[in-house]
Amino acid sequence: MKGKSVCGRDERMWKRIYDTLERTFPSFAVDEWWGVTDPFARMAGSVLVQNTTWTNAEKALDRLREAGLLEPAALAGETAERLAEVIRPAGFQRAKSAALLGLAGWVLKQGGVDRLRRSADGTDELRRQLLLLKGIGQETADTILAYALNRPAISGDAYSRRLWQRLTGEVLSYEQVRRAILAELTEAEDLRRLHGLIVEHGKAFCLKRSPRCSACPFADDCRDFHDSI
Ligand code: SF4
Structure with a gap:
């Protein structure tokens, strides 16, 4: 400077x-810094890291992957109780499982991650929709927009x-x-x-x-x- x-x-x-x-x-x-490149995994990671360290979020992310739940349809079909158990290392598991279910449902409603990344909706509109989801605050929404949906955020x-x-x-x-x-x-x-x-x-x-x-x-x-x- x-x-x-x-x-x-x-x-x-x-x-x-x-x-x-x-x-x-x-x-x-960026990819090395994140440690994950898959957009939906980054979405899930953005929720899991709330109020905890990335180390704990990553443990929960690994457990989601091992359970075959790092995919919107699979995750949306899981019960909140079972999901909470899978993501336990990230803490606040009940709130985070509800947020993950809401996020997966939104992604499916939008036609999937790839469709979302190509969506004609502007960044502000996607941000508005994300902020309507339970458990998705400003920081989580902006992280998802920037690192999962390739938006200027x-x-x-x-x-x-x-x-x-x-x-x-x-x-x-x-x-x-x-x-x-x-x-x-x-x-x-x-x-x-x-x-x-x-x-x-x-x-x-x-x-x-x-x-x-x-x-x-x-x-x-x-x-x-x-x-x-
Ligand atoms: S470490 Fe932070 S407080 Fe210290 S000089 Fe750098 S910017 Fe300033």
Whole structure:
């Protein structure tokens, strides 16, 4: 970010954050980062990871795969009780089994994952429909849109909000961050990469407690870091 301060908002700041993160993590690959490439598995994973770690979500995902349930029709035909038992490692299994059943039903109603990915419905319309489903909140909906349905979407999750707050001192809501990013970046692939890179940066440098500022690529311009020294 050298050459232009990031301590203050401007109209290209997310783009410059993205460029810096691309240089910082040159080998970053979305598919490797996710660990799963199948769109329906990513949909299920987006639900399973709610309020838990990806490690736990992945265990539940593996159990769904072993049970032959990582397919919309098979999953939709399962009982909530049995499904809850299968996904137990992810926690909140009753709520998540209900959300998975609702999601699978929606996918089937839309004609399947492939049809959904080619749907003429706009991203905002698909987002609206997803948000009507039980157990699908903004972050889950935006993750599904971006990583399963190949739409230009991104979540304004805790990693993004923390990074923005520390760089600028400005506290933004989920929706404010989401809209700010979408105002600068419009390509689905860029948005997928940016979100993954923000998470990687949040885990490698901008930790919730004890951030590793001296090694961070934003250190020269970060308001939080400058205020702390
Ligand atoms: S300098 Fe520190 S607080 Fe600022 S973005 Fe980097 S890790 Fe986060």
